[in-house]
Amino acid sequence: MKKSITIGHLYPDLLNLYGDRGNIQCMMKRCQWRGIEARTIEYNLDDTIDFSELDIVLLGGGSDREQMLVCRKLQEIQKDFKAYVEDYGVVIAVCGGYQLLGNYYQTDQGRMEGLHLVDLYTEQQPGRLIDNIVLQSDLCEMPVVGFENHGGRTKIGGNKPFGKVLYGSGNDGESGYEGVVYKNVIGTYLHGPLLPKNPQICDYLIGKALERKYKEKISLEPLEDLEEEEANTYITKRFL
Ligand code: GLN
Numbered sequence: 683m684k685k686s687i688t689i690g691h692l693y694p695d696l697l698n699l700y701g702d703r704g705n706i707q708c709m710m711k712r713c714q715w716r717g718i719e720a721r722t723i724e725y726n727l728d729d730t731i732d733f734s735e736l737d738i739v740l741l742g743g744g745s746d747r748e749q750m751l752v753c754r755k756l757q758e759i760q761k762d763f764k765a766y767v768e769d770y771g772v773v774i775a776v777c778g779g780y781q782l783l784g785n786y787y788q789t790d791q792g793r794m795e796g797l798h799l800v801d802l803y804t805e806q807q808p809g810r811l812i813d814n815i816v817l818q819s820d821l822c823e824m825p826v827v828g829f830e831n832h833g834g835r836t837k838i839g840g841n842k843p844f845g846k847v848l849y850g851s852g853n854d855g856e857s858g859y860e861g862v863v864y865k866n867v868i869g870t871y872l873h874g875p876l877l878p879k880n881p882q883i884c885d886y887l888i889g890k891a892l893e894r895k896y897k898e899k900i901s902l903e904p905l906e907d908l909e910e911e912e913a914n915t916y917i918t919k920r921f922l
Pocket of ligand 1 (some may be wrong): 699742743744745749776777778779820831832833834
């Protein structure tokens, strides 16, 4: 039987900085190239989300203003979203979306209530952390590369980070770590978009989603990733 996955893209009209939509394209293509059916459902603020039909959820990045609009809506879906995460639902949350996974995001303009899916918090500080970034992550062999631009500093407490910063700022510019991994959730500041330059992370997410859905060990057919590897190596060599 042909396998299939469904990706839920939350609020793409608001959370869409730096080509985060490219993450969707990448997940779809890497499934399709392997004969796995993939479809994406885009949700706007007024849409009802049925998490039981989703295998991967993408929350992209946004400006503080857009995050403020989204965060009110997120309170309404918090319970269902939390149940999905606790049941090992796969989530990739980038930058503004990553901040909203936590308990709160404090800015000059006020405090945005987070989703409380992962025990972390973010506070804005003067100066933005903007640069290319390179990480070493336990989730893949290749270095993880991307671009960060955030005013918020995120504290993840005892949670597992997504990676160790080899170049760039990461969560708060001082801990030496970037992002968070909780169950099948990855939260990260890396735009770029993240997945096309880091195909192993894309496959990690697809693999986790298929294992959860089909309740069997999945080993994804390797793809020829010459261009992706070249892009990744170019950035790594340039900054390390
Ligand atoms: N508005 C948030 C911040 O500045 C997130 C920005 C983003 O998603 N790039 O910290």
